[in-house]
Amino acid sequence: RTYYITRVDTMQKQSMQLGRTVQPGVHIHKCGPRWSSRTSVSTQATSRQDVLLRSLSDMGEVAVLCMDGTSLVSEASTRHQTAPTASAALGRALMGTLLMGCFRKEDETLQVTFRGDGPLGSIQAIADTRGNVKGKVGNPKADPPLRGNKLDVGAAVGKGVLAIVRSHPLEPQPYTGMVPIISGEVAEDLANYLVDSEQTNSALALGVSINKDCSVRSAGGFLVQILPFCSDETVAQLEQNLAGLPSMTTMLNSGMTVLDVTEKILEGLGVAPGSQTITPRFGPCESESLKERMVRAVVALGEKEVKSIVEEQGHVEVTCDFCSETYQFTEEQMMQALGK
Secondary structure (H helix, E strand, C coil), X not given: CCCCCCCCCXXXXXXXXXXXXXXXXXXXXXXXXXXXXXXXXXXXXXXCCCEEEEEEECCXXXXXXXXXXXXXXXXXXXXXXXXXXXXXXXXXXXXXXHHHHCCCCCCCEEEEEEEECCCCCEEEEEEECCCEEEEEECCCCCCCCCECCECCHHHHHCCEEEEEEEECCCCCCCEEEEEECCCCCCXXXXXXXXXXXXXXXXXXXXXXXXXXXXXXXXXXXXXXXXXXCCCHHHHHHHHHHHHCCCCHHHHHHCCCCHHHHHHHHCCCCCECCCCEEECCEECCCCHHHHHHHHHXXXXXXXXXXXXXXXXXXXXXXXXXXCCCCEEEEEHHHHHHHCCC
């Protein structure tokens, strides 16, 4: 597991496997069989329902976003057939991205990219404000030796750069922030970004617990945000609460809910009525929507290239890097998309 709490001390496109990039996340297979050991995706790793809860303290000085993302991370690890360390790294990135991206302006998206020099390669996650998040890792089989009795996510990620992009269709250009990867443990790096680039007082914890059979036992996290005009007394109480808190996965494994965790975080401060919830989901990966995006990506290659692929194979096969879903499109479908 990993567990990081960091506080600020001062208030302050899919890509084509044809030798060129068109958009990030989709590969078109020109020839050869498609290898896949992926079994059907399991979305029910636990009897618990995934949930992300946003609560305020009684005096409105602290916001807590707390999530159980066990099924989300289990689905991601099954889709990408990740080794245990890669599962932990991807799971932390998915949940951290969602915690930072939800309950913001409608239609805003957040993209988080770790570009490290470790065996995992890159990690990329994209989330919206409605609870959707998807992601991928460069090397799903990365699994360095344990550090003590813990998965060594830091060694898998390595050193490099963390890039965060916030975008909104009504904004003239996206906001981009870049910071060095300081540990590779994901939570610590995201917390450092919030301090360095967004000047946000926060505490961030992310955890993924793996069973002996390499399945996901539990996954969750929380983001605590200290709001403007928060009193010193509240900050002191909050620090005391966080210091005595068990790891997120320990709490989930013991049967605690996200509300239970939130109440422990805000002990002595109270939880105001009117908490909001959303359901975390991997995606969007709906079949028809995904196919439409794939067709647009193929058409962007140009008529000559598309016809060449169809002549060689009799069809066009496309895989989404984020969802690991593959679809075939007939010559008739491609010609119709090209307006022929």
